[in-house]
Each structure stands twice: as structure tokens, then as C-alpha cells.
Amino acid sequence: MIRIAAVGDVHLDEEMRGHYRSRLDGLADSADVLLLAGDLTKHGTAEEGDVVAAEFRGLGVPVVAVLGNHDYHCDAQDAITEGLRAEGITVLEGDGVTLDSPGGRIGIAGTKGFGGGFAGKCASEFGEPEIKGFVRHGRQVAHRFGAALRDLDADLRVGLTHYAPVKDTLAGEPPEIYPFLGSYLLAEAVDGAKVGLAVHGHAHAGVECGLTPGGVRVRNVALPVLRRPYAVYRLEAVPEPVAV
Amino acid sequence: MREGPETAALLTTLKRVAIILKDAGVPFALSGSFAAYARGATASDHDVDFAVLPGDVERAVDALARAGLEPVRVAEDWLAKMYDDARQVDLIYRPSEHPVTPEMLGRAAPMKVNSIHVPVLDATDLMVMLLRAFTEHHCDFSAPLEIARALREQVDWPAVRAATADSPYAHAFLVLLRHLAVIGPNEENPMAREEPQYLAGHLQQALAEDPRTGALGIRVRVHGTDVHLSGDLPSRERRRMVLAVAREMVPDYVVHDDLSVDPMEGDTEEERLA
Ligand SMILES: [Fe+2]
Numbered sequence: 001m002i003r004i005a006a007v008g009d010v011h012l013d014e015e016m017r018g019h020y021r022s023r024l025d026g027l028a029d030s031a032d033v034l035l036l037a038g039d040l041t042k043h044g045t046a047e048e049g050d051v052v053a054a055e056f057r058g059l060g061v062p063v064v065a066v067l068g069n070h071d072y073h074c075d076a077q078d079a080i081t082e083g084l085r086a087e088g089i090t091v092l093e094g095d096g097v098t099l100d101s102p103g104g105r106i107g108i109a110g111t112k113g114f115g116g117g118f119a120g121k122c123a124s125e126f127g128e129p130e131i132k133g134f135v136r137h138g139r140q141v142a143h144r145f146g147a148a149l150r151d152l153d154a155d156l157r158v159g160l161t162h163y164a165p166v167k168d169t170l171a172g173e174p175p176e177i178y179p180f181l182g183s184y185l186l187a188e189a190v191d192g193a194k195v196g197l198a199v200h201g202h203a204h205a206g207v208e209c210g211l212t213p214g215g216v217r218v219r220n221v222a223l224p225v226l227r228r229p230y231a232v233y234r235l236e237a238v239p240e241p242v243a244v
Numbered sequence: 245m246r247e248g249p250e251t252a253a254l255l256t257t258l259k260r261v262a263i264i265l266k267d268a269g270v271p272f273a274l275s276g277s278f279a280a281y282a283r284g285a286t287a288s289d290h291d292v293d294f295a296v297l298p299g300d301v302e303r304a305v306d307a308l309a310r311a312g313l314e315p316v317r318v319a320e321d322w323l324a325k326m327y328d329d330a331r332q333v334d335l336i337y338r339p340s341e342h343p344v345t346p347e348m349l350g351r352a353a354p355m356k357v358n359s360i361h362v363p364v365l366d367a368t369d370l371m372v373m374l375l376r377a378f379t380e381h382h383c384d385f386s387a388p389l390e391i392a393r394a395l396r397e398q399v400d401w402p403a404v405r406a407a408t409a410d411s412p413y414a415h416a417f418l419v420l421l422r423h424l425a426v427i428g429p430n431e432e433n434p435m436a437r438e439e440p441q442y443l444a445g446h447l448q449q450a451l452a453e454d455p456r457t458g459a460l461g462i463r464v465r466v467h468g469t470d471v472h473l474s475g476d477l478p479s480r481e482r483r484r485m486v487l488a489v490a491r492e493m494v495p496d497y498v499v500h501d502d503l504s505v506d507p508m509e510g511d512t513e514e515e516r517l518a
């Protein structure tokens with residue numbers, strides 16, 4: 001058995017220093033890894049990034065993160081990433097990591113992801129350059145995410161994004177903003193790689209549970225949705241797919 | 245300006261106290277209704293108020309007592325009272341829990357009152373002090389209303405609004421001033437003049453984008469002159485800030501707090517995904 005703890009959208013700043021860490025006491029006993037699903041800071045400043053690094057360092061379990069749109073707000077995403085890495089936190093963007101745990105090797109691929117919308121109701125690379133740029137960015141990150149998932153050599157594969165891969169977990173959000181909350185291309189990447197669990201954040205008003213069209217469990221771990229410091233999911237390792 | 249005999253006597257007291265404080269080297273500013281009078285409002289026939297620093301109260305009382313004024317024991321911890329014959333002098337140092345500051349006395353402008361120059365509290369500071377003083381048991385708007393009319397061009401109203409944002413009484417008073425056209429619509433704040441059907445959307449965006457709040461998940465509903473905010477915030481401090489910023493952004497609306505704090509209250513329990 002593998003135990004995955006996850007939370008997103010913690011939106012920390014100086015004012016909240018120490019507040020989150022005080023809720024993480026039992027983490028090492030209850031999980032093999034902690035996933036952070038982006039929007040770790042409030043405004044994306046390097047100073048807020050330092051607060052995140054201090055809250056989540058040295059917890060006794062590996063911590064794997066992706067950034068969210070908020071973490072890009074001040075163009076300090078690289079400084080935030082470096083700060084987290086300096087405290088031993090793995091930050092993924094279009095790549096993956098494999099961790100050993102008593103229950104087997106956990107492979108995690110991650111990306112911030114992007115908007116774009118869901119099958120049948122999404123924008124296409126057509127028209128003004130701004131629209132084309134929007135759609136293209138969503139395609140590129142989903143493409144890299146899929147490749148990173150497929151490259152994982154692990155007993156259990158987990159997809160970690162900030163933006164949502166499915167609509168299921170957006171229930172409660174106004175449908176008008178779905179194209180800004182996620183992209184079905186992320187689900188397509190998940191479904192193409194024998195993934196055991198897809199974790200995302202970003203949809204603060206959504207719900208926790210969903211499913212990709214291919215039947216992979218999706219969990220929206222945005223803190224306002226969880227209403228608890230983190231979620232823990234216990235999974236069976238899924239055997240490697242047979243190469244064909 | 246017409247002045248009754250009582251006012252004339254109070255002006256004499258005012259002059260006397262000002263000279264004593266000046267000679268004693270105690271920084272002060274004329275406050276209350278006579279500050280308003282100096283700035284153009286109708287004369288008062290009540291008492292004379294001076295603002296002094298909390299650390300200078302004792303020195304001021306001593307100097308005045310030496311000159312023959314009669315100190316009176318008071319229960320309040322924000323002013324000292326003295327009598328010049330039958331005329332009351334208040335030395336105010338911590339009105340409505342806000343201590344008088346050197347900056348505030350620094351903003352006081354020397355003005356001619358009853359043939360001497362006296363530092364007179366800045367019109368904005370005076371207005372803030374008046375509005376903060378409203379409480380459940382003291383919310384007669386008539387005198388402050390008269391003062392607001394007389395001083396309206398000297399007052400920095402957005403600053404008054406900001407400084408009194410946490411007082412529902414001050415808010416009500418400012419709405420009244422706006423409806424009486426004493427003050428104009430909030431010119432520096434375009435949201436105040438907005439059609440209600442756009443207000444919710446713009447307020448929600450402003451709360452997300454304002455660096456003081458950065459609150460992305462706040463829901464805003466507008467009904468008439470009521471604005472309801474709901475959603476989760478990580479701390480009480482943030483909730484206070486969101487409310488203060490919203491009140492500042494839509495000063496002519498009543499902002500209701502349906503926000504909740506601490507989205508981390510739940511226990512972490514495991515979900516088995518078979
Ligand atoms: Fe978020």
C-alpha cells in the first residue's frame with residue numbers, strides 16, 4: 001500500500017508563517033509522500049516562497065510540488081522554485097520523480113498545467129495571437145506532462161497538476177470560467193499513461209472527487225475544498241504496463 | 245459670526261488656556277467645537293477642548309492649576325477636566341482609544357482666534373475625531389453635521405473614510421452626508437459610482453487584485469445597498485482586511501460579513517482507493 005498526502009492552494013504569506021506547519025505533526029506517520037498542488041503563495045513573491053519553504057521543509061516525508069498561477073504572479077517563479085529546492089522540496093514542471101516507499105516505487109509527474117476548457121467546449125488555436133498563445137501554452141504543458149508520466153518507471157504513477165484535468169471536480173464553480181480552471185488535455189495525458197491517481201488544485205469552490213474519461217481517480221485537493229490540512233489517499237501499487 | 249455672552253466668556257477662557265500652555269511649552273492644538281469655530285463653523289456655548297499628547301497631560305494640568313484653574317477628578321481615561329470659574333476646559337489625549345500623536349499636533353495650523361494665534365487641529369483630524377466618537381449611546385448627528393457642512397472643503401473625505409472604516413456609525417454619517425450632497429460621490433473611487441449590476445464583479449476582482457487582500461475565492465452578492473461577502477479566509481486578520489478593503493471600495497454600501505475563517509479545521513482521515 002502506498003499513502004499519498006496532498007494539498008493545494010495553501011496561499012501562504014508572511015502573516016501565516018508557522019500556522020500551516022503546526023498542522024503537519026502527524027504527517028510522517030500517515031503518509032509516504034506529500035504532494036503540493038500549486039498556488040503555494042498568495043502573490044508569488046520570493047519572500048512568500050521562503051515562507052512556503054520554511055513551512056514544508058524537513059517534514060520526515062518527501063515533499064513534491066508544482067507551482068500554481070499565483071506563484072507566477074510576480075515573475076518570481078524561478079526564485080520560488082530555487083528556494084523550495086534549497087530546502088529539499090522537489091518542484092516539477094513537465095518532468096517527473098520516482099521515490100522509494102515501503103509499499104513500492106512512487107512515480108510522480110507534474111506540471112502547473114493551464115486552462116483551455118473541456119472536450120467540445122474549448123478554445124482552439126485560431127484567430128488572434130492572444131487566443132492562439134493561450135491555447136498553445138495549454139497544449140505544450142499537457143504534452144510535456146504526458147511524456148513525463150509515460151517516462152516514469154514506478155509501481156504507482158501519480159499525476160500532479162495545479163489546473164484541473166476534468167470538469168467533475170469543478171462542480172460548484174461557475175461554468176463560465178471552466179476554460180480558466182483546467183484543460184481536458186491534462187486528462188488525456190493521464191489516461192495515456194496508466195496512472196493510479198491525478199491530483200490537482202486551483203478550483204477553490206469545486207469538489208474533491210472526480211474521474212477521468214479513462215477511469216482514473218481525480219482529487220481536487222485545494223485547501224478550501226478539503227477543509228482539512230491535507231488529504232491522504234491509500235492506493236495499491238499498479239504493475240508496470242507491458243510494453244507493446 | 246454672532247456670539248452670545250457665554251461664547252464670549254468661553255473665548256476668554258480659550259485664550260487664557262492657550263497662553264498658559266504656550267508659556268509652559270506644552271504642545272497642544274485647539275480641538276472640538278472651538279476648532280470647528282476657528283475653521284468657520286458656528287460658535288459653541290459648551291466647553292473648550294484642547295488636544296495634548298498623553299505624556300504631556302500632567303504637565304498641562306499642573307501649569308493650568310498653577311495659573312488658577314481648578315482640576316476636576318474624572319473617571320474617563322482619555323481626557324482631563326478643569327474649570328476656569330464655571331467654564332469647562334477639556335484636555336483630550338486619547339479620544340476613542342486613539343492617542344493624540346505628535347504628527348497630529350504637527351498638522352495643526354496656527355489660526356487667529358479671539359485676537360491670538362492658536363494651533364487648530366487639522367480639519368480632517370477633527371472630523372475623524374468627531375466621527376470616531378459616535379457610539380451606541382452617543383450618536384446625535386446634528387452638531388457634527390453642522391460642522392461637516394462648514395468644514396467640507398477643508399476636509400480630506402477619503403482620508404476620513406479610511407480612518408473610520410471600522411465604525412458603522414461613521415459609515416452611516418458619511419452616507420447621510422452623501423445623500424444631503426454635503427460631500428460628493430466618492431470621486432477617487434470609480435467603483436462607488438458604478439451600476440449595481442457590475443459592482444459585484446468588479447468588487448470581486450478588486451479584492452483578488454488588491455495586494456492587501458489577494459482573496460481570490462470571495463463571493464460577492466449585491467442587493468440594493470447591501471453587499472454580502474462570503475468565502476473562506478485563512479486567518480481572522482485577513483478577514484478583517486477583506487472587510488476593511490471592501491468597505492473602502494464601496495463606501496456607500498453596507499458590507500455584510502458572511503466570511504468564514506480557517507479552512508483547515510477538519511481532521512485528516514485517509515481515503516482508500518481500491
Ligand atoms: Fe488558488
Ligand SMILES: [Fe+2]
Pocket residue numbers: 039068069070162201202203
Ligand atoms: Fe490557482
